[in-house]
Amino acid sequence: MNPPRRDRDRGLVRPYVVTEGRSAPSRNHFDHVTLIIAQRDAPHALLSPEGRAVLQLCRPGALSVAEISAYLQLPMSVLRIVLADLMDSGHITSRAPSPALHPRNDRPLLEALLRGLRAL
Amino acid sequence: MDSAHCDPAAGTHLGGDETAIKVVIAGPFGVGKTTYVGTLSDIAPLRTEEVMTTASVASDDLRGLPNKTETTVAMDFGRLSLAGGLVLYLFGAPGQPRFKSVLQDLARGALGALVLADTRRLEASYPVMSEMERLDLPYAVAVNRFPDAPDYPEAALREAMDLPAQTPLVVCDARERGSSRDALVRLVEHLLTLDPEPIP
Ligand SMILES: Nc1nc2c(ncn2[C@@H]2O[C@H](COP(=O)(O)OP(=O)(O)OP(=O)(O)O)[C@@H](O)[C@H]2O)c(=O)[nH]1
Numbered sequence: 001m002n003p004p005r006r007d008r009d010r011g012l013v014r015p016y017v018v019t020e021g022r023s024a025p026s027r028n029h030f031d032h033v034t035l036i037i038a039q040r041d042a043p044h045a046l047l048s049p050e051g052r053a054v055l056q057l058c059r060p061g062a063l064s065v066a067e068i069s070a071y072l073q074l075p076m077s078v079l080r081i082v083l084a085d086l087m088d089s090g091h092i093t094s095r096a097p098s099p100a101l102h103p104r105n106d107r108p109l110l111e112a113l114l115r116g117l118r119a120l
Numbered sequence: 121m122d123s124a125h126c127d128p129a130a131g132t133h134l135g136g137d138e139t140a141i142k143v144v145i146a147g148p149f150g151v152g153k154t155t156y157v158g159t160l161s162d163i164a165p166l167r168t169e170e171v172m173t174t175a176s177v178a179s180d181d182l183r184g185l186p187n188k189t190e191t192t193v194a195m196d197f198g199r200l201s202l203a204g205g206l207v208l209y210l211f212g213a214p215g216q217p218r219f220k221s222v223l224q225d226l227a228r229g230a231l232g233a234l235v236l237a238d239t240r241r242l243e244a245s246y247p248v249m250s251e252m253e254r255l256d257l258p259y260a261v262a263v264n265r266f267p268d269a270p271d272y273p274e275a276a277l278r279e280a281m282d283l284p285a286q287t288p289l290v291v292c293d294a295r296e297r298g299s300s301r302d303a304l305v306r307l308v309e310h311l312l313t314l315d316p317e318p319i320p
Pocket residue numbers: 147148149150151152153154155156212264265266267292293294295
């Protein structure tokens with residue numbers, strides 16, 4: 001008995017059209033795994049409740065955008081707007097996932113990852 | 121706001137100077153994505169949700185009217201800290217083409233994907249594989265062995281899946297840490313054999 005065969009279907013037009021929301025460039029800055037670091041000394045006075053919640057959550061240390069989204073139950077699309085505002089007002093800094101563009105091209109990173117996994 | 125969120129456990133926060141890496145764990149319904157993420161994660165797995173607006177075309181609608189629906193796409197994810205300041209984030213994602221916008225967002229900057237497959241319904245993973253190809257995300261296929269699943273030889277599985285010779289195919293028990301780790305090792309080994317991406 002053989003498993004059912006796969007049809008290569010890359011060229012087909014799919015029965016769904018997904019509307020993709022366009023977002024401002026500064027929001028694209030926040031990947032799922034961009035790390036967010038709260039700045040301690042910036043005043044909180046004029047912040048939105050969501051902005052305050054982000055700062056409170058990140059006070060003990062850095063978290064990724066996806067983790068913040070999960071803890072605060074904010075969809076990524078909404079959180080990116082909140083984060084862009086916090087960045088503009090100097091309340092947070094961020095650390096981009098490395099390397100931001102093509103992690104697959106980074107052989108030293110891949111090799112370090114392999115060593116790390118094998119050492120588990 | 122405060123009542124809506126749960127607080128992270130002690131030790132959850134990072135220093136901020138780590139190197140974060142994103143890997144996609146994709147596969148059809150019930151194939152073991154959540155199990156896989158939970159097995160390797162060293163934090164309690166989390167869930168992020170995204171609302172997606174889809175417009176189905178006339179073939180779905182007998183009256184031919186445009187038909188917009190809002191779908192919530194949930195992804196569970198976990199985190200695995202490794203030596204050398206590396207933090208690997210594993211995202212369990214529905215891989216079907218209709219989740220295109222969410223997948224596209226997730227795939228951007230991701231290292232690669234594991235596509236989970238179940239030999240009782242291998243064909244359920246085919247659209248997921250096609251989607252990874254369309255997103256230009258290199259992947260390895262991890263076959264989870266379920267108790268009553270047919271035991272095909274690797275060559276038959278490869279042929280059925282139309283897998284290029286260089287794409288890894290691993291048998292994996294998503295409930296088992298060593299086995300799940302090995303699947304990731306095979307993926308990273310595969311990535312090391314690929315030609316560099318052109319820089320745009
Ligand atoms: N035997 C076996 N069972 C597994 C394996 N992985 C998952 N399971 C079981 O399969 C069931 C479904 O696993 P889930 O991890 O919830 O699958 P999922 O892909 O997250 O499912 P959805 O999120 O609903 O699409 C659970 O009962 C798991 O215990 C495996 O590798 N081997």
